[in-house]
Amino acid sequence: MQFNFTRAILTALMLGLAGCEPNEYDSILSDPNCQSCSGNAGQGVGATPPPPIPVDPWQKVEQDMTGYLKAGNSKTKLVGIDRVKKTLTLSVPISVSDFPEITVEVPELAGAKVVSGNDADGKGYINLEIPLELLLKYIDIGNPKRLPNGDPLPAVPGGELPAVAVNFPVENVRIHIYLGVEVLGIYVEVPFDPYVKLTLPIKTQKADGSQERTVAYLSSVPKRDPFDGGFFLSLAIPEGIARQLDELL
Numbered sequence: 001m002q003f004n005f006t007r008a009i010l011t012a013l014m015l016g017l018a019g020c021e022p023n024e025y026d027s028i029l030s031d032p033n034c035q036s037c038s039g040n041a042g043q044g045v046g047a048t049p050p051p052p053i054p055v056d057p058w059q060k061v062e063q064d065m066t067g068y069l070k071a072g073n074s075k076t077k078l079v080g081i082d083r084v085k086k087t088l089t090l091s092v093p094i095s096v097s098d099f100p101e102i103t104v105e106v107p108e109l110a111g112a113k114v115v116s117g118n119d120a121d122g123k124g125y126i127n128l129e130i131p132l133e134l135l136l137k138y139i140d141i142g143n144p145k146r147l148p149n150g151d152p153l154p155a156v157p158g159g160e161l162p163a164v165a166v167n168f169p170v171e172n173v174r175i176h177i178y179l180g181v182e183v184l185g186i187y188v189e190v191p192f193d194p195y196v197k198l199t200l201p202i203k204t205q206k207a208d209g210s211q212e213r214t215v216a217y218l219s220s221v222p223k224r225d226p227f228d229g230g231f232f233l234s235l236a237i238p239e240g241i242a243r244q245l246d247e248l249l
Contacts, residue, residue, distance in 0.1 A: 187221075
């Protein structure tokens with residue numbers, strides 16, 4: 001299958017990213033017969049307060065493991081968890097339209113697959129969907145490797161991880177999956193030169209829209225003959241979240 005990429009669009013994208021509150025009372029009414037003056041209003045003196053609403057542990061994990069790449073006033077979700085499928089998804093954006101819709105299983109990683117297509121805005125993507133349980137244990141997929149051009153893996157301690165290549169049926173697009181215990185990466189080789197070497201943070205998002213903890217990184221890799229350039233997305237699961245996931249699974 002052949003596909004023409006518009007390299008300027010994606011390169012431009014990479015370059016362009018660079019309780020209750022206390023009340024202020026002068027005095028506190030302390031009449032024991034005044035139920036409306038205390039925190040037990042409507043419950044009666046000595047009444048037991050209602051139990052707290054249970055916290056959904058999956059909700060916290062989802063918040064801590066959902067990451068966005070921010071570009072100006074817009075943001076793109078590149079990392080997410082599906083609590084129903086119990087999978088984690090890394091998404092590499094391909095800023096062109098009409099990208100082929102393909103699903104490829106990864107035999108070396110049971111339950112993992114690479115999915116490509118177009119989002120609601122018509123922009124292409126390549127997603128790696130992998131069962132969370134595979135991230136929490138050692139999977140023997142061979143010796144540690146670097147990028148195809150020999151460079152260390154960006155934003156990965158030690159610069160290398162065991163890897164498998166994916167047989168992806170789009171001409172001049174090659175995909176490599178890197179997997180260690182609680183560390184995951186996907187490298188997509190593309191038939192154009194990103195020109196610049198950048199590593200950008202992918203961060204979680206607060207309720208007010210601001211961003212906080214870095215959950216992953218997206219790196220561009222320039223072409224270096226005879227190797228094509230590409231984009232590398234990496235994620236490391238913090239120890240605390242790994243423990244939570246282990247309990248939930």
